[in-house]
Amino acid sequence: MHPMNKFFIILKHTYFSQLKSKSFIIMTVISLIFIVGLANIQNIVELFTGDDRTEQLAVIDETGEIAAPLINTMESLDEDLELKLFEGSLDEGKELVQSGDYLALITIETDEEMLPKASYYALDLSNNRITNQLEQALSQIKTGIITEQEGLDQEVINKMFTPVPIERIALKENAKTEEELNQARGLVYFMIFLIYFAVIMYGSMIANQVAIEKSSRVMEIIVSSVSPITQMFAKITGVALLGLTQFGLIIITGYLSLKMNQSEMVGGFFEYFGFGDIPVATIIYGVVFFILGYLLYAMLAAMLGSLVTRIEDAQQVITPMIMLIVAAFMIAVFGLNEPDSSFVVATSFIPFFTPIIMFVRVGMLDIPLWEVALSIGLLMATIFFFAWIGARVYKGGVLMYGRSTSLKDLKKALQMSKKDV
Known part of the structure; x- marks a missing residue:
C-alpha cells in the first residue's frame, strides 16, 4: 500500500474515533452552551430578576430631609x-426584610456635624453593588450639604470635582489610535485564549493517544505495517482537523450569538474589547500564528507521548510543555497593556512564546515587517527541527515499554530509532 494511503487511513481513524468519543461530544456541547449563555447573559439575568420585589429597598429617614434626594439619586444610578x-x-x-418583602432596609440620620450617615440592614452582605451605590449617593448629598453650610457655589464645587479630560495623541507615524486598539484588543485576547486552550487540549490528546496505543500493544501491529514517522504526522493532522471542527463550531456559534445580541453589547467590557472593523492583516496573522503554534507544540506532544505507555505518565511527561504555554499566556496578558515593553519584545522572538506574544504585538502595535518575518522564520525553523528530531524520537519511543517519565529517555529513544523497524 502506498505510504500516503496509510497516512490517510491513520488520519481518518484518529479524526473519527475522537469525533465520536463521548468526552469530545460532551466538551463541545458544554462549550457551545457556555458561548450562547455568555452572549445572552443580559437576557438570562433579566429572566431571573424580572420585576421581582427583591430589588425594593425600604428607607427610614430620621432627618426628614435626606430621603427624597437619596431615592432620586439611587434610582438614577440603578x-x-x-x-x-x-x-x-x-x-x-x-x-x-427577613420575610422577603424588601431586599434591605436603609436608615438615615445625622452626626454631630449635621452630616448624613446611614445603616444598611440585609439578610446577608454579599450585594456590594447596592452598598457602593448608597455610599456614592450619600457622598453627593453630603457634598451638597457642606456646600450650603459653607456658603460655597455649587457650580464651582462641581467644576472642582469634574475629571480632567485627556486626549491621547500618538506622535509615531501609523501608530494605532485608542479606538483601533480597542478594536484589536478583543481579537487578540480571543486568539491568545484559543491558542492556549488548543495547545493544552489537543497536545494532551496527541500524547494520550500514543500512550493508549502503546499500553494496548496496538503500536506493535501498527509499526509493522506503517512507518512511525507517518503515524506521527497522521495523528498530528487528524487531531488538528478535530480541533478545527470543534473551534469552527464554537466560533460560528459565538459569531451568530454576538450578532443576535449586538444591540445590548455596548459600553464596559464590550467597549474595552471591541470586535468591529478589525484589520484583515490582524486576522491573517492570527490564523498563521495559530497554525504554527499548534504545529510546534503538537510535535513536542507526539514526541513526549511516545516515551510513555500510560496516560498518567503522559500527563506527567508533557508538564514542561504545558508550563511553556502557561508562561507565554501570562506574558501575553501583561503585553495587552504594555505591548511595547522590552520584556515583551524580547520574549516575542523566543519560538515557544512567539505564536502568542508576537501576535499580541502585531495586533496592538504597528511593528516593522522584518520583526514579524524574523519571528516567523525562527518559529518555522524550530518546527522543522522538532519535526526532524521528533520523528526520530517517535520512531524509537513507540518501541519503548515500561514505566518512563524522565526526559532522559529521549536519548534511549534516539538510539532505538537507529535500528531497523
Whole structure:
C-alpha cells in the first residue's frame, strides 16, 4: 500500500474515533452552551430578576430631609432599584426584610456635624453593588450639604470635582489610535485564549493517544505495517482537523450569538474589547500564528507521548510543555497593556512564546515587517527541527515499554530509532 494511503487511513481513524468519543461530544456541547449563555447573559439575568420585589429597598429617614434626594439619586444610578419611604419602626422594617418583602432596609440620620450617615440592614452582605451605590449617593448629598453650610457655589464645587479630560495623541507615524486598539484588543485576547486552550487540549490528546496505543500493544501491529514517522504526522493532522471542527463550531456559534445580541453589547467590557472593523492583516496573522503554534507544540506532544505507555505518565511527561504555554499566556496578558515593553519584545522572538506574544504585538502595535518575518522564520525553523528530531524520537519511543517519565529517555529513544523497524 502506498505510504500516503496509510497516512490517510491513520488520519481518518484518529479524526473519527475522537469525533465520536463521548468526552469530545460532551466538551463541545458544554462549550457551545457556555458561548450562547455568555452572549445572552443580559437576557438570562433579566429572566431571573424580572420585576421581582427583591430589588425594593425600604428607607427610614430620621432627618426628614435626606430621603427624597437619596431615592432620586439611587434610582438614577440603578433603574432596577426601587426605594420606598418607610414610616414604621426599625424593628418592623427588619421583619419585612427577613420575610422577603424588601431586599434591605436603609436608615438615615445625622452626626454631630449635621452630616448624613446611614445603616444598611440585609439578610446577608454579599450585594456590594447596592452598598457602593448608597455610599456614592450619600457622598453627593453630603457634598451638597457642606456646600450650603459653607456658603460655597455649587457650580464651582462641581467644576472642582469634574475629571480632567485627556486626549491621547500618538506622535509615531501609523501608530494605532485608542479606538483601533480597542478594536484589536478583543481579537487578540480571543486568539491568545484559543491558542492556549488548543495547545493544552489537543497536545494532551496527541500524547494520550500514543500512550493508549502503546499500553494496548496496538503500536506493535501498527509499526509493522506503517512507518512511525507517518503515524506521527497522521495523528498530528487528524487531531488538528478535530480541533478545527470543534473551534469552527464554537466560533460560528459565538459569531451568530454576538450578532443576535449586538444591540445590548455596548459600553464596559464590550467597549474595552471591541470586535468591529478589525484589520484583515490582524486576522491573517492570527490564523498563521495559530497554525504554527499548534504545529510546534503538537510535535513536542507526539514526541513526549511516545516515551510513555500510560496516560498518567503522559500527563506527567508533557508538564514542561504545558508550563511553556502557561508562561507565554501570562506574558501575553501583561503585553495587552504594555505591548511595547522590552520584556515583551524580547520574549516575542523566543519560538515557544512567539505564536502568542508576537501576535499580541502585531495586533496592538504597528511593528516593522522584518520583526514579524524574523519571528516567523525562527518559529518555522524550530518546527522543522522538532519535526526532524521528533520523528526520530517517535520512531524509537513507540518501541519503548515500561514505566518512563524522565526526559532522559529521549536519548534511549534516539538510539532505538537507529535500528531497523
